[in-house]
Amino acid sequence: ARALARFGEAQVVPPGREEEAVRPLPVAALRLPEADRAALSLAGLKRIADLADLPSQPLAARFGEGLPRALRRLLGREDARITPLRPLPACCEEERFTEPVTQQHVIESILRHLIERAAGTLEKAGRGGRSFEASFYRADGDVRRIAVETGRPSRDASAILRLFHERLDTLADPLDPGYGFDLIRLAVPVAEPLAPVQVCLDGEILCDAEISDLVDRLVARFGPSRVLRFLPVDTHHPVRAARLLPASAPVAPPVAWPLAEPGDPPLRPLQLFEPAQPIETLAEVPDGPPIRFRWRHVLHRVVWAEGPERISAEWWRRREAPTRDYFRVEDEEGRRFWLFRAGLYGSETDAPRWYLHGLFA
Structure with a gap:
């Protein structure tokens, strides 16, 4: 090329x-x-x-x-393979054997011992591992590598060993010792600072740790691409206000989720439709909220409305979508909806259309 x-x-x-x-x-x-x-x-x-x-x-x-x-x-007759240099791991522990080991319980015991040694090394350095890789060297020269990741820095040996168990249970090709392993190595490719944490009396930190351990186990069992989390995005546009990332992926300091004032209803609904669903409306004044609207062949009469909340696209995206006026409305049966009118009268369009964007719980 x-x-x-x-x-x-x-x-x-x-x-x-x-x-x-x-x-x-x-x-x-x-x-x-x-x-x-x-x-x-x-x-x-x-x-x-x-x-x-x-x-x-x-x-x-x-x-x-x-x-x-x-x-x-x-001419393409010889492979000019490029072998990249891997960065040195933050911590590495290994165990060699004069006689290859084949018993599963012995292999598990050695792996636990290596994890405990790596945890002690990380603790002295004030760090915690985000990624752990176990390498099993067979006597016939074959090498099997098993890697697990955590959602936050960790040096909990029991939790890390559980992740390896979850990962080993889901392997399509089970870990076969063959004639035995003569070397088992544990490396910590990624480590981050981890200071001791004072546990609060209400147990909130313990609850957060349990949730993180559950997420790590799900990632180890189903893979990082199937366990996702929402992160807020610094934008006022509701469609782009959140993004999905793998739960174990390291992220920059997150943007805070927008919160309503105490006692006020939620600013955004829990369920959003993408794309927004068109509705038929009747309003008393052109710029006001609807007094009734029809959605999915059902007529809803509005008894309460709040708005408008005017949202425009970012200046570099204004050609993509018109300005929206959002309203939070409630019908006679107490159901709450998030509606918007697309386009401003006169300046952007002569016939704005109404859409249902979300449902409040």
Whole structure:
């Protein structure tokens, strides 16, 4: 791709036709030293096609092994794999054995011992792990790695071991010791500061810890892409006011959720419709709330209304949607709705439409 971008014409190469595409390129695409390029030019070898069909031994004898290797990689005959360097883990503990271990209870005991040692190391450093990876090295050279993550820094050995149990129970390919493991290693790739916490008398911190442990166990069992949480977004637009992220993903300091004044009804409904559902309305004045509306073929008479709350799109999105006037209304049966009128009379539209955006509990 780099050779075609620098020395070829703009094109999309179909899979399997890479060699055909690079053969017309000049030998400069091999990124050889200037002396080697000049020698190839004097010999009449000016394009990749001139070198592609030549035996590699004479080329290696004259120019070194670098030229045949570069040619093979450019033609796609050799995998030029890039092996990235992994950052060193914050903590690493391992246990070697003179005789490979195969018993499940022994493996579990060793893993618990490694977790406890890693927790002690993290405690001395005032840190807690967010990610833990256990590596099992078999006697035949095979390596199995099992990783778990936590929603917050942790060094609770029992909780971490439970996560490994949950993860092992959901493996499609069970952990097979084969002829036994001769090395078990536990690494903590990600760690964050974790200071000792004073437990309140009301037990609120203990409750938060239990919820975090439950979320971690669900993530270990079902995967991070299936356990999500809502985070507030710093915007006044209701559609974009929240986003979904994996529950175990680290996040920046969150934005506070908007709260109503004590005794006031909620600012936003618990259930939102996306897209908003069109309704038929009748209002006393054009800019006022409706006195009745029809939704899903059912007529609702409004006995109480509050608003409008005018919400416009961000200035860089104003072309996407008109201004909305939101109303919180209640019908005769006590059901509460969140309605809005899309578009301002005269300035944005001559016939604004009404929509139902959400339902209050």
